[in-house]
Amino acid sequence: MDILPLNHIHSIAIGFVVFILYYVVKRAYPHPYPGIPYNAASARRFWGDSSGLLDAVKKTQDPAKFIFQQSRSLDSPVVQLFLAPFSNPTIVIDDVREVKDILSNRTNEFDRAPRTQDAYRPLLPHCSLVKATGPGFKNQRRFWEGVTGTPFLRRVAEPKIYRCALGVIDLLRAQATMAGGRPFYCFDDFDVAAFELIWEVVFGTTIDAINNARNEVLCATPDTVQPPSLDSLARIPVIQKPDMCDAVSFFISTVAESLKSVSQTWHLWYLRQKPAYKRKLAFKNRTIDALIESTRSKLAGLSEGQLMELEETSALVTGVRRQLLARIRQGQRVNVPFSPSVQAEIHDELFMLLVAGHETKAVLLSWSVKFLIANPEKQEKLRKALVDALPEWSNGEQPSLKAILSTSIPYLEAYMEESMRVANTSPRLVRRTTTDTQVLGYSIPKNATVLLNPYIGTQPLNIPEHLRSENSRNSKGNFESYWDINGMDDFQPERWLAEDGSFYPRQFPRLAFSAGPRMCYGRNLALLEFRVNLVLLVLNFKFESLPKGLDSMESQQRLFRMPRQCYVRLSPL
Numbered sequence: 001m002d003i004l005p006l007n008h009i010h011s012i013a014i015g016f017v018v019f020i021l022y023y024v025v026k027r028a029y030p031h032p033y034p035g036i037p038y039n040a041a042s043a044r045r046f047w048g049d050s051s052g053l054l055d056a057v058k059k060t061q062d063p064a065k066f067i068f069q070q071s072r073s074l075d076s077p078v079v080q081l082f083l084a085p086f087s088n089p090t091i092v093i094d095d096v097r098e099v100k101d102i103l104s105n106r107t108n109e110f111d112r113a114p115r116t117q118d119a120y121r122p123l124l125p126h127c128s129l130v131k132a133t134g135p136g137f138k139n140q141r142r143f144w145e146g147v148t149g150t151p152f153l154r155r156v157a158e159p160k161i162y163r164c165a166l167g168v169i170d171l172l173r174a175q176a177t178m179a180g181g182r183p184f185y186c187f188d189d190f191d192v193a194a195f196e197l198i199w200e201v202v203f204g205t206t207i208d209a210i211n212n213a214r215n216e217v218l219c220a221t222p223d224t225v226q227p228p229s230l231d232s233l234a235r236i237p238v239i240q241k242p243d244m245c246d247a248v249s250f251f252i253s254t255v256a257e258s259l260k261s262v263s264q265t266w267h268l269w270y271l272r273q274k275p276a277y278k279r280k281l282a283f284k285n286r287t288i289d290a291l292i293e294s295t296r297s298k299l300a301g302l303s304e305g306q307l308m309e310l311e312e313t314s315a316l317v318t319g320v321r322r323q324l325l326a327r328i329r330q331g332q333r334v335n336v337p338f339s340p341s342v343q344a345e346i347h348d349e350l351f352m353l354l355v356a357g358h359e360t361k362a363v364l365l366s367w368s369v370k371f372l373i374a375n376p377e378k379q380e381k382l383r384k385a386l387v388d389a390l391p392e393w394s395n396g397e398q399p400s401l402k403a404i405l406s407t408s409i410p411y412l413e414a415y416m417e418e419s420m421r422v423a424n425t426s427p428r429l430v431r432r433t434t435t436d437t438q439v440l441g442y443s444i445p446k447n448a449t450v451l452l453n454p455y456i457g458t459q460p461l462n463i464p465e466h467l468r469s470e471n472s473r474n475s476k477g478n479f480e481s482y483w484d485i486n487g488m489d490d491f492q493p494e495r496w497l498a499e500d501g502s503f504y505p506r507q508f509p510r511l512a513f514s515a516g517p518r519m520c521y522g523r524n525l526a527l528l529e530f531r532v533n534l535v536l537l538v539l540n541f542k543f544e545s546l547p548k549g550l551d552s553m554e555s556q557q558r559l560f561r562m563p564r565q566c567y568v569r570l571s572p573l
């Protein structure tokens with residue numbers, strides 16, 4: 001048998017290696033889906049659109065702006081972007097009517113994206129947020145639905161919302177006195193207050209974080225020398241956040257960081273190896289498991305009848321009570337700890353509420369305060385509407401919770417709606433196609449990642465009616481005026497008022513909390529909290545203009561679109 005000479009073997013091996021390298025490099029380059037517009041120059045680049053995205057993020061820190069701008073540049077409501085080597089393109093859909101239809105009606109074709117699931121799963125493997133919209137998700141939602149229902153909100157959440165909002169007023173008043181007319185940073189006030197509330201609603205115990213922060217300010221005031229200029233930042237104590245609040249913020253940062261990464265799984269794995277991550281995770285597990293077990297052992301002594309009658313005073317009591325009832329009905333013992341799977345499901349759902357219900361609310365309140373400062377005449381108009389509608393204030397008292405929640409104040413409702421629209425705190429919703437499908441005449445293959453633009457304020461592109469889905473065509477009447485011919489970039493609460501001055505919520509579509517079965521779970525709680533806080537803030541303080549350099553309206557993207565700067569200069573009223 002002839003044996004190949006050594007140099008031939010070398011040549012074949014080199015040829016093979018070159019072929020493999022060529023194949024790998026070719027795989028890394030973008031592979032567009034057929035028929036969907038894209039930027040031709042990006043398709044020729046190894047990094048596709050990601051270099052443009054990184055440049056834009058460096059400049060504006062607003063990835064959503066770059067992403068949805070592509071749809072305008074290519075003059076198409078459906079485009080594709082190449083956001084990472086070796087990956088399939090990402091589809092972008094920028095048409096509010098179609099987006100609403102996809103979220104509300106097309107859940108058999110569009111579901112939770114693996115990217116979102118992968119980001120949360122290591123932290124919350126059993127919570128409903130990471131599940132696809134199947135029977136498991138629906139059962140879990142049904143099990144917990146009491147926590148978002150009106151009776152629970154009335155009985156449990158509303159008094160706590162009012163107490164926390166008054167606490168924030170006292171804290172800001174102490175800070176404003178200490179600052180003596182100087183500006184100061186206020187995001188942490190809103191953050192700690194949002195955490196205190198969600199903690200109490202979820203676990204039922206008080207943490208007194210707002211009160212402690214206020215006491216620190218009062219103690220530090222006499223000994224602190226403030227800078228001479230009234231335009232310099234005041235020296236006020238940094239708010240000490242409770243350990244769990246700190247842990248939640250830390251985990252939110254990890255999720256946000258991993259979502260920005262090209263190699264998400266590896267990045268998340270790396271972050272999870274850090275001692276700080278392990279320490280905080282162990283602390284969170286210990287604390288929440290102990291709370292669940294102590295509640296179980298307390299309630300285990302109750303009969304079925306007593307458990308049926310028991311008032312749910314926190315989400316924790318809801319979860320434990322319902323599990324105990326299920327055990328009794330299945331003839332199981334109640335006086336032993338929950339099985340690991342039941343314990344994990346309660347644990348993760350409770351912690352999910354802390355994660356999802358904490359920062360979002362602080363971010364929205366921060367934006368709304370920035371809108372007050374940037375629009376002094378609207379701030380005045382809102383204050384006048386509140387003073388007129390809430391007579392307790394003119395009698396020298398804070399308006400009661402009942403008055404705040406039950407009085408119709410059209411300009412307040414319009415102000416809240418416009419704040420949510422312009423704040424655009426979740427500027428892109430992510431889905432995965434679960435089947436080959438069509439959107440506005442474009443074919444999108446199964447398993448594609450899809451970014452949906454929920455922002456109400458971009459001029460719609462001209463789309464022939466016949467290209468729309470049937471539901472979208474039928475909903476045309478609800479979208480008659482969803483683009484204001486004068487543009488929608490400015491902050492204009494008046495756009496939500498009808499001619500007779502009443503609040504007209506159907507004036508424009510609303511997607512700040514998303515829509516359909518994956519719509520925000522805490523929407524009602526968030527709206528109550530937003531209303532009570534906004535009313536008390538505007539009545540108790542005049543939000544003065546800020547010095548240049550502290551008044552930026554620029555945003556940054558963490559998990560949510562949040563203001564880059566969050567300062568106030570307050571005159572107590």
Ligand code: HEM
Pocket residue numbers: 103128129130352353356357358360361364425426429430511512513514515517518519520521522523525526
């Ligand atoms: C101003 C406050 C809030 C805003 C703007 C907001 C907005 C959103 C948005 C846009 C989504 C995404 C839905 C999707 O992917 O389509 C969402 C999901 C979610 N929100 Fe909120 N949210 C807020 C407050 C809250 C609060 C207070 C809670 C809990 C008490 C909460 C719990 C959740 C949960 C659990 C999900 C995931 C739902 C799922 O399983 O698909 N949110 N929220």
